[in-house]
Amino acid sequence: xxGRAMYLDDDISAVxxxxxxxxxxxxxxxxxxxxxGFLRFDPNNTCNLHCVYCHNHRSEALIDLDRFVxxxxxxxxxxxxxxxxxxxxxxxxxxxxxxxxxxxxxxxRPTKDLMLQTNGTLLNKHxxxxxxxxxxxxxxxxxxxxxxxxxRSLRGGMSLERVFRNISGFKSACPDVSIEFICTVTTxxxxxxxxxxxxxxxxxxxxxxxxEVYYYPDNDVVDHERMPALLLSDGQFSAMRExxxxxxxxxxxxxxxxxxxxxRAARKMVADSGYVGRDLGRMSETVRRALG
Ligand SMILES: C[S@@+](CC[C@H](N)C(=O)[O-])C[C@H]1O[C@@H](n2cnc3c(N)ncnc32)[C@H](O)[C@@H]1O
Ligand code: SF4
Numbered sequence: 535x536x537g538r539a540m541y542l543d544d545d546i547s548a549v550x551x552x553x554x555x556x557x558x559x560x561x562x563x564x565x566x567x568x569x570x571g572f573l574r575f576d577p578n579n580t581c582n583l584h585c586v587y588c589h590n591h592r593s594e595a596l597i598d599l600d601r602f603v604x605x606x607x608x609x610x611x612x613x614x615x616x617x618x619x620x621x622x623x624x625x626x627x628x629x630x631x632x633x634x635x636x637x638x639x640x641x642x643r644p645t646k647d648l649m650l651q652t653n654g655t656l657l658n659k660h661x662x663x664x665x666x667x668x669x670x671x672x673x674x675x676x677x678x679x680x681x682x683x684x685x686r687s688l689r690g691g692m693s694l695e696r697v698f699r700n701i702s703g704f705k706s707a708c709p710d711v712s713i714e715f716i717c718t719v720t721t722x723x724x725x726x727x728x729x730x731x732x733x734x735x736x737x738x739x740x741x742x743x744x745x746e747v748y749y750y751p752d753n754d755v756v757d758h759e760r761m762p763a764l765l766l767s768d769g770q771f772s773a774m775r776e777x778x779x780x781x782x783x784x785x786x787x788x789x790x791x792x793x794x795x796x797x798r799a800a801r802k803m804v805a806d807s808g809y810v811g812r813d814l815g816r817m818s819e820t821v822r823r824a825l826g
Contacts, residue, residue, distance in 0.1 A: 539779060542791035546798050547571065553620055553807045554605075555579065556595040561808045562609065563601070569611040573642065574620035574803075577602070577633050581623035583653055583690035586760050587718055589753045590621045599632055606640035616644040619651035619674075631661050634668035647671045651716065653689065654697035662707035670711050673704060674743070677715040679722075680729040688722055701737065714741035720764035724774050731782060741787045746771045748793040748800075766793075 549571025554562060556579045577599075580592045616637055618624050627633075634650075637643060650665070651674040675697065679685045682694040701713065715734050717727060731742060749761045775790045782788075791799075 539788045542795045570613045574617040578627040585689045586757045589756045606642040610642040613644045615647045617649045625656035631664035638668040657700040680733040716743040720747045743789045746793040
């Protein structure tokens with residue numbers, strides 16, 4: 535592969551990697567000011583889709599914009615990467631660009647990336663001029679397959695056509711903002727990711743993040759009917775990685791994160807985020823082994 539590949543399956547980075555959302559905003563507001571490697575923020579706590587593998591609870595709770603501005607100016611020393619949209623869907627919040635502009639005008643203006651992570655379906659409802667003004671550097675769109683059926687069945691009925699229309703409109707308005715596809719890899723799409731890469735390369739997507747699906751059986755949100763059959767068997771993720779590496783000679787960046795890496799990263803993030811009483815539960819691999 536001519537491109538840059540990164541394997542996330544080993545050491546967890548030591549930098550502070552913190553979520554900021556309706557669950558811990560009050561807690562972090564009482565802590566001392568801090569510097570963050572990653573600050574992953576959700577202004578709202580709901581979504582317009584129900585992806586089959588999503589474990590996150592939802593509610594109508596919101597972060598107040600004025601309190602957010604206070605937080606940025608009093609509790610943040612610096613941020614390397616500021617991500618908007620981590621546990622829920624940020625484009626559902628009409629105030630999205632106001633939050634982005636507040637970040638840009640504060641000590642939290644990131645030194646590396648200002649990233650928006652989204653399912654892409656409602657991107658067109660927001661003001662791209664404001665996103666540019668806020669210094670957005672990376673649009674991260676969740677995409678699991680190039681064929682509409684697979685995408686719809688994994689990502690809660692999402693319309694691929696609509697998301698592509700939105701990406702195209704965004705690209706015209708923000709040509710300097712990089713776009714990545716972030717793909718959750720399951721048995722339903724592990725053999726189909728090649729066409730997703732081809733589709734992305736065709737529209738100038740230069741970064742691809744592949745996340746092996748994880749499963750916490752004690753969670754009460756995720757679709758327990760479908761999940762066991764969607765888990766990859768041992769070696770399937772690395773076989774996909776090797777196939778993509780052998781096939782694509784491209785300048786695009788490929789990032790591969792195993793489910794065990796994501797589990798360890800999530801546990802560190804829980805600690806770094808000051809959550810009270812949050813328990814991820816048992817890891818999927820335990821279940822996979824039990825299922826034989
Ligand atoms: C929880 S979503 C929040 C942002 C936004 N709503 C979106 O879908 O992009 C963040 C990312 O986590 C991924 N994700 C959700 N459940 C997952 C799972 N069980 N295993 C691996 N990745 C998962 C999603 O596909 C998405 O790319
Ligand atoms: S993965 Fe993102 S789009 Fe899908 S249900 Fe979860 S928050 Fe919504």
